[in-house]
Amino acid sequence: MLTPKVPVAKEGYPFIWYCAFSTLVLCLLGFSLTAGIMFILTTFVLAFFRDPERFISPDPDALVCPADGKIISIEEVEDKKFTGQRVKKVCIFMNVFNVHVNRVPFSGNVVKIMYHPGKFYSADSDKAALENEYFATVFSAPHDRQIAVVQIAGLIARRIICWLEPGDSAIKGSRLGLIRFGSRVDMYLPLETELVVTTGQKVRAGETIIGRLQ
Template sequence: MLKPQIPVAKEGFPFIGFMVFITLVFAILSYDLLVWPCLVLTVFVLCFFRDPERFVPPEEDAMVSPADGKVIIAEKVQDDTFTEGEAFKVSIFMNVFNVHVNRAPMAGTVEKIVYRPGKFYAADSARGALQNEYCGTVLQTASGKKIAFVQIAGLIARRIICWLEPGDSILKGRRFGLIRFGSRVDLYLPLDTEILVQVGQKVRAGETVIANLK
């Protein structure tokens, strides 16, 4: 029998523990004016690092969303960094109330990890897309398709966490990282991919089918 997954990302434990400690100290000292704001912040941090289980669609060609949030871009682009050619780009913006654990959109083998330090502009802005810090994963699927998913920092996101390394094999829907306090994940897909989402649509990591690979 599988052990139940603790519904909180382990990267959040230090932050949650710190906020609980501060709240308890203020409560013991009877600093009532500080206890309530700290309690609210504790609940916020706990919610931010929540990590619920998801039900991954079994269809082999069904690509799932790598992040919770809202689709802000769905268009053809020239991608010279990750897939090295024309691609269909889908961008998902995560606000501070979304689950921030990221999941693999497809099963496959990691070809390379592309990391670039950068700025911390608003992730849903054009300037943020061009200049912000990012960590991109290039994946070859079992059918030989090349896709990329890119974690992009945002205005208050200061830490991108990616657990993958070149050569790793990963299953669709498996957790691969998170962006601490932010903010956006971009997908670069083959042009013949059947895109199933539209700009403005809300999606859930590991569950929402955003495309079918052909």
């Protein structure tokens, strides 16, 4: 039996309680207009930190999407930074209305985690992948291959949270981390990956199948 879970990320509790408390105080003081604005803000913050359960594909070869959002590019690149291999790179842009809890794309051990402090360009720009702050989590895959998931900060995303550590055994579809207030997630996949998504497609973390490892 699945353990019931509050469908809100715990990292959002301080923001939600602060906004809700401010709304209550303003309402009691009679500042109706300001209280109404704070109520709308509270609703937005609550929605932003939502963490719904997802139905994960049982296909052992399927790679699931690590983030909600829209695929903005798919390309082959020489990845010298994370996997040291030529890979297929899939970039997913998340706007402020998407679920921002990220998920593990494929079951495997966490090989390494890399943090890079950087700038905060718009997450859908080319500069974002090169110069923005990021957290990269590299997973082992069968036949000495690796898969990297890179959480990239955006223009207003100022906090990246990764819940995994090197050596952890990660299960496909489990929660990987969180990025606050809009950003981007890039996937670096083995060349043999058979992609089943296209540029411009909307995707859901844990449910949309990105491709299959051959």
